[in-house]
Amino acid sequence: MLRCASLTKTYRSGDRKLTVLNDITFTIEPGGFAAIVGPSGSGKTTLLGLLAGLDRPTAGTVHLDGAELGALDEDARARLRGEKIGFVFQSFQLIPTLTARENVQVPLELRGESAAERAAELLARVGLRDRGDHYPAQLSGGEQQRVALARAFSTRPKVLFADEPTGNLDARTGAGIIDLMVELNRDFGTTLVLVTHDVDLAARARRTIRLADGRVVADSAG
Ligand code: ADP
Ligand code: MG
Secondary structure (H helix, E strand, C coil), X not given: CEEEEEEEEEXXXXXXXXXXXXXXXXXXXXXXXXXXXXXXXXXXXXXXXHHCCCCCCCEEEEXXXXXXXXXXXXXXXXXXXXXXXXXXXXXXXXXXXXXXXXXXXXXXXXXXXXXXXXXXXXXXXXXXHHHCCXXXXXXXXXXXXXXXXXXXXXXXXXXXXXECCCCCCCHHHHHHHHHHHHHHHHXXXXXXXXXXXCHHHHCCCCEEEEXXXXXXXXXXXX
16 A cells, blocks of 8 residues: 655755665555654654655655556646545644534545535544534644544545644544544555654554654564
8 A cells, every 4th residue: 555665854954964764665555553662853754754755765665555656747646646645743733714524525525525524424433413514713632633533534535644643732642643543544545654752552452653863673564
């Protein structure tokens, strides 16, 4: 489902080169659940951006559901993201002027799909059946992240990327979000790639890939 080979990312600052990711290679099977862990600054967010086609590598390749991202132009990559990828961020990133239901509907409406029924179904699925008319500011952090999960799953993505999705939540609420991700992974077969620095949460994934200084230093899948 997701394969990266010899991925390298370097940034230039003045006349110095900063290698943020160095020769990263792994494959995640369809329906897999992998956690990417490592200290702050180890390259986790950069790696997620490359895997999701938001950013381009300096060297190496990413294949997502059979397509090589580097062979696609900007428009084609954007289309692929809309069709196949969901995102969840640490900071929820809901649209503040839209209700919970409207936030979940946005990705579907962008694709020209009627969205009301699916939005209601997903809000119920994340335990927010009665909160659809509430605005993000009227919801707790954990509730906002559940809306963000419902939104990310609305288009039935093949791969869901989550970057520190529990980073702004207390431990118990964060664990609830991971429970929900595990359930959605199981029920919908969505491939999950979770970035977290929380080792307890990472242990919920079926596989852990550990980064340090831009390299894979451990991978529970070998
Ligand atoms: P993590 O998510 O593991 O904390 P990041 O992927 O955000 O790590 O960052 C890895 C390293 O890359 C850090 O040293 C960061 O400062 C550097 N970095 C990230 N983005 C850029 C950029 N656009 N330009 C220069 N350096 C960057
Ligand atoms: Mg990060």
